[in-house]
Amino acid sequence: MRSTAGLAVCLRRREGHGMGSRGETQTLPRRVLHVTKASGISGSENHLLGLLPGLREQGFDVRLLLLHEGEPGAQAFVDALRACGVPVEGQRIAHAADPRGFLAVLRAARRLRPVLLHTHLVHADFHGLPAGRLARVPVLASTKHGFNAFRSSRTFAAADRAVGGLADLHIAISSGLARYLAVEEGFREDGFEVVHYGIEPGPEPPPLPAAPRLAVVGRLIPIKGLETLLDALALLDRPGVEVEFAGEGPLREALEARTAALGLSGRVRFLGRVAPPTAVFERAIAVVVPSLGEGFGMVALEAMERGRAVVASAVGGLPEIVRDGETGLVVPPGDPGALAEALGRIVDDPARTAAMGRAGRVRALAEFAQSRCVERTAVLYERALARGRIRS
Structure with missing residues (x-):
């Protein structure tokens, strides 16, 4: 789900610290070059909008090299970072294997001479890690952000391990993702440092509405498990329950057709893209995250910060965020019956649902504060740089 949450966070930070529009007003001693590919502002981009300004406050001269294919959303990401x-x-690259990506990283690394180069997502890994090694950057770091169907390919897995072997520091955004990468690609699970995404506190959320409305926020794509949710709603014998879907994606037409075929058209609304999705969370008594794969599950964390219970699949990072029976309910992925039963419990006991929402907000702000994400990353940088000095 594309969101402006990350931009709002870093603008608040900038107001508090008076940083210039392009970050040139401070002299920072240790330069770190981040590399990513983006087409808009979604999960990993929102993460970077919070992380990179925070690392500058920690004393790192952080810069970003963005690979893109000319999408309007890429420019929005650039503008947001510069505003921070x-x-x-x-x-600009024409396709995933365009050598201009590699050459751009190589030139930037040789000109900027960073002490650490940090890549995010597949394209940046494949262009950035070899270029960083060739440019003799002292420390290379790579963060894995998500589940992808192509990771089950043996050819891709072998290539990803080979390129990943160039990195000195491996980060995964959840322990569940580290396990997934070990199973799917043969990485060592204990070779990853886990750094969860972080969140900033918003104002006190409003109380739960009286109407039994559920919310789903995210891209309408297969891995989000939205067909499972529709099937669960058809099994749920609660005719007053409504669901709002906030998001766009290639499955929208198919999901709307399935909604009609299941007789749910009067209870399900497709809102399209909503940014930020705060109002969608606050109109709901609970938020549903029925994903079949999820590297972290930022939507679950955002819902908890808004004081909403979360019903989530037991995949990837979601069980690390949602505590079953305490801040929400965790169900097996792809199981409409189990999901319907959990939704029934949410609807039938509003007092317990509200209590789980309150507990979720406490947990989100205590365990997943943005400051913890920044500080954890800074500590890992310091350790990796110290090891690099010892090697040299």
Whole structure:
């Protein structure tokens, strides 16, 4: 789900610290070059909008090289980072294997001479890690952000392990993702450092509405398990329950057709893209995250920060966020019956649902504060740089 949450966070930080529009007003001693590919502002981009300005406050001269294919959303990401005081360079590429990506990273690394180069997502790994090694950057880091169907390919897995072997520091955004990468690609699970995404506190959320409305926020794509949710709603014998879907994606037409075929058209609304989705969360008594795969599950964390119970699949990072029976309910992925039973419990006991929402907000702000994400990353940088000095 594309969101402006990350931009709001870093703008608040900038107001508090008076950083210039391109981050050039501070002299920071240790330069770190981040590399990613983006087409808009979604999960990993929102993460970077919070992380990169925070690392600058920790004393790192953080910059970003963005690979893109000319999408309007890529420019929005650049503008958001610059508004947060992070210097950004861009390189347009025609396709995933375009050598201009590798050459751009190589030139930037040789010119900027960072002490650490940090890649995010597959394209940046494949262009950035070899280029960083060739440019003799002292420390290379790579963060894995998500589940992808292509990771089950033996050819891709072998290539990803080979490229990943160039990194000195491996980060996964959840322990569940580290396990998934070990199973699917043969990485060592204990070779990953886990750094969860973080969140900033918003104002006190409103109380739960009286209407039994559920919310779903995210892209309408197969891995989000939205067909499972529709099937669960058809099994749920609660005719007053409504569901709002906030998001766009290639499955929208198919989901609307399935909604009609199941006789749910009067109870399900497709809102399209909603950014930020705060109002969608606050109109609901609970938020449903029925994913079949999820590297972290930022929507679950955002819902908890808004004081909403979360019904989530037991996949990836979601069980690390949602505590079953305490801040929400956790169900097996792809199981409409189990999901329907959980939704029934949410609807039938409003007092318990509200209590889980309150507990979720407490947990979100205590365990997943943005400051913890920044500080954990900074500590890992310091350790990796110290090891690099010892090697040299």
